[in-house]
Amino acid sequence: MAARRPRQTTSPDSLTFADLGVPDALNRLLAAVGVDRPFPIQAATLPDALAGRDVLGRGRTGSGKTYAFVLAVLTRLAATATPRRAGRPRALILVPTRELATQIDSVMAPLAQALSLRTMTIFGGVGARPQIAGLRAGVDVLVACPGRLADHVEAGNAHLDAVEITVLDEADHMADLGFLPTVRRLLEQTPRGGQRLLFSATLDAGVDVLVRRFLTDPVVHSVDSTLSPVAAxxxxxxxxxxxxxxxxxxxxxxxxxxxxxxxxxxxxxxxxxxxxxxxxxxxxxxxxxxxxxxxxxxxxxxxxxxxxxxxxxxxxxxxxxxxxxxxxxxxxxxxxxxxxxxxxxxxxxxxxxxxxxxxxxxxxxxxxxxxxxxxxxxxxxxxxxxxxxxxxxxxxxxxxxVPQPVPQPAGPRHEAQPAHGSRGRRGGxxxxxxxxxxxxxxxxxxxxxxxxxxxxxxxxx
Structure with missing residues (x-):
């Protein structure tokens, strides 16, 4: 079903995360790191995401999209309290790069711990064995690059039939990198009735295909023009x-x-x-x-x-x-x-x-x-x-x-494959x-x- 027309949204200065429905345990941790007022994309998307709606969030880089979906995912998982199962994550966050996966997990992990939820990352360029062990131990939120996750699914290490919430972050960048066929195959293995949140700076043709195929009557929030530079x-x-x-x-x-x-x-x-x-x-x-x-x-x-x-x-x-x-x-x-x-x-x-x-x-x-x-x-x-x-x-x-001598190599160095092209390849x-x-x-x-x-x-x- 086609997405609704984007609408401009703003966040009143007095609005807090508690007003949006974020639990106290997370509010205290946010306040401790100086995050006490929601950005516009967070204020716009959190009420709908927490209500279980499919959401399409559009905003430029640096607009605060990470907290927008992290808080929604953790709050909803904590509310259902479904037990963890080996190899079957309850939530899936797909991202285009290893660095972004690591960064999202570093933001999310302390918040998840406060709710007794477990997170982990999956990407290429590193050994597969620790990832297999982590999946077998059970995980609530899996942050993954599409290529390596597809490898684990194909090998039977991961199953996506228990995913309650799926997030696609930087969807347009995944399209630019050629990930969309793999992303589609992964999404097709998640439950049809699951919640889906898609965040993107632009809605190019490839992203629109995902929206129409996998999001059900999504609420669309566009906090600024995709071409608008930061005012400062x-x-x-x-x-x-x-x-x-x-x-x-x-x-x-x-x-x-x-x-x-x-x-x-x-x-x-x-x-x-x-x-x-x-x-x-x-x-x-x-x-x-x-x-x-x-x-x-x-x-x-x-x-x-x-x-x-x-x-x-x-x-x-x-x-x-x-x-x-x-x-x-x-x-x-x-x-x-x-x-x-x-x-x-x-x-x-x-x-x-x-x-x-x-x-x-x-x-x-x-x-x-x-x-x-x-x-x-x-x-x-x-x-x-x-x-x-x-x-x-x-x-x-x-x-x-302070000029420094450039060190000489001690020997051959193995270079890791890009995350989306890796199939169990170990890092160098x-x-x-x-x-x-x-x-x-x-x-x-x-x-x-x-x-x-x-x-x-x-x-x-």
């Missing part, structure tokens, strides 16, 4: 000479505060992180060619403040939340305007301010103009050279450069903080991909 986000385009790009990037990333730098390709992220470290910037990389242990360690180092610059492909553009990211730099302008908005959404989250910088060379002027037009943003464009005063305005503070050996297998660092635009090859956007996950 300042957008700048720096028009630079190709040979100046790396020097400008060093000036931006050497400032205090967290910075996320995006490249189009995995090789570009690897090479750029390596060059920044050699120049004295505390940086780590995040891309699909890293073993899962290295991905987890690098993201934790960035989140904990051990390093303040994360160089990433679009694997970090969706769903990953790190507090207080002050600056996002598009070292390579993305191919699509949606990618620009999702990348940029790593800053100015939860009402905070943030700055977004796009580096643009002469040959990239037409594509960047078209990119910003489609994204619906107004950017300030400035032609500059290294040392320009604007760089200190965009990334204020004392620059700190721990990787160094910055990659050691790329070609020697090069100067200028060649140091990080100026233009992606056809198909590189998907492969850059």
């Amino acid at each position: 986000m300042a957008h700048h385009v720096l028009h630079v000479h190709a040979d100046d790009r790396f020097a400008v990037l060093v000036e931006l990333t050497a400032a205090p505060g967290r910075t996320v730098v995006f490249t189009r390709t995995k090789r570009g992220a690897k090479t750029l992180a390596r060059r920044l470290v050699a120049a004295g910037v505390a940086a780590v990389e995040l891309h699909g060619n890293l073993a899962q242990t290295a991905r987890t360690r690098n993201l934790r180092a960035f989140s904990d403040g051990e390093v303040h610059t994360l160089v990433a492909t679009d694997i970090a553009a969706r769903g990953i939340h790190v507090d207080d990211v002050a600056l996002v730099v598009h070292a390579d302008p993305p191919v699509e305007h949606k990618a620009y908005l999702h990348r940029s959404g790593r800053t100015a989250r939860a009402g905070a301010a943030g700055t977004v910088v796009t580096l643009m060379t002469d040959g990239q002027v037409p594509e960047v103009r078209e990119l910003t037009r489609k994204a619906g943003i107004t950017a300030t464009t400035t032609r500059l050279r290294p040392g320009d005063a604007l760089l200190r305005e965009l990334a204020p503070g004392e620059r700190t450069l 050996k721990p990787a160094p903080t910055t990659s050691t297998r790329s070609a020697p660092a090069r100067s200028g635009a060649a140091a990080f991909s100026a233009r992606a090859r056809p198909g590189a956007r998907r492969g850059g996950r």
Whole structure:
């Protein structure tokens, strides 16, 4: 059945989670971490989700969708108190990436524990045996990437016939990554009468197919335009000479505060992180060619403040939340305007301010103009050279450069397959903080991909 027409919803300032029906045990934990007032997407969707309705929630990245479905799932499971059964989760949350699965579980686990509920994650790039053991022990909420979960279902380790609530998070991103056939097969194995919650930044054709096939008379909540940037986000385009790009990037990333730098390709992220470290910037990389242990360690180092610059492909553009990211730099302008908005959404989250910088060379002027037009943003464009005063305005503070030698590899490193392509593949050996297998660092635009090859956007996950 077709979804109802989206409607705009707002949350009164006085509304609390208790007003929405969230139990006291969860309210106390939320208050302890400073979450005491619901965001618009939470205020809009929670009453319907708690009432058992199918919900379609649409909102840009950083709008608070995780708590919206986590609180609904845990509250409803606690109310029914159905006993856990081996290999048969009671709720299923499908997500596109390993990092997002881990992040959702880290938010949910302490809340679940307060209600005596058990959670676990399933994704590729790590050993299958601990996942099999966890499934056999019984789990209430399973957070999973589609590929590895399909492997466990096929092997008989997991059965989806007891799923009471299914959540699809970042559904449009799953469509972009080609997961929809697997997602459909998984959803077809959940009970037809189960509740389904779908959260997405956009409602593209692939997502609409899921809505029409699997959601029953869904209540639709759209808290903002899919093209609207965060109001507190300042957008700048720096028009630079190709040979100046790396020097400008060093000036931006050497400032205090967290910075996320995006490249189009995995090789570009690897090479750029390596060059920044050699120049004295505390940086780590995040891309699909890293073993899962290295991905987890690098993201934790960035989140904990051990390093303040994360160089990433679009694997970090969706769903990953790190507090207080002050600056996002598009070292390579993305191919699509949606990618620009999702990348940029790593800053100015939860009402905070943030700055977004796009580096643009002469040959990239037409594509960047078209990119910003489609994204619906107004950017300030400035032609500059290294040392320009604007760089200190965009990334204020004392620059700190402590050059480090790039470590040499001790031996062959096994790289994990992407989560959706893994079939029981174990993760590789721990990787160094910055990659050691790329070609020697090069100067200028060649140091990080100026233009992606056809198909590189998907492969850059």
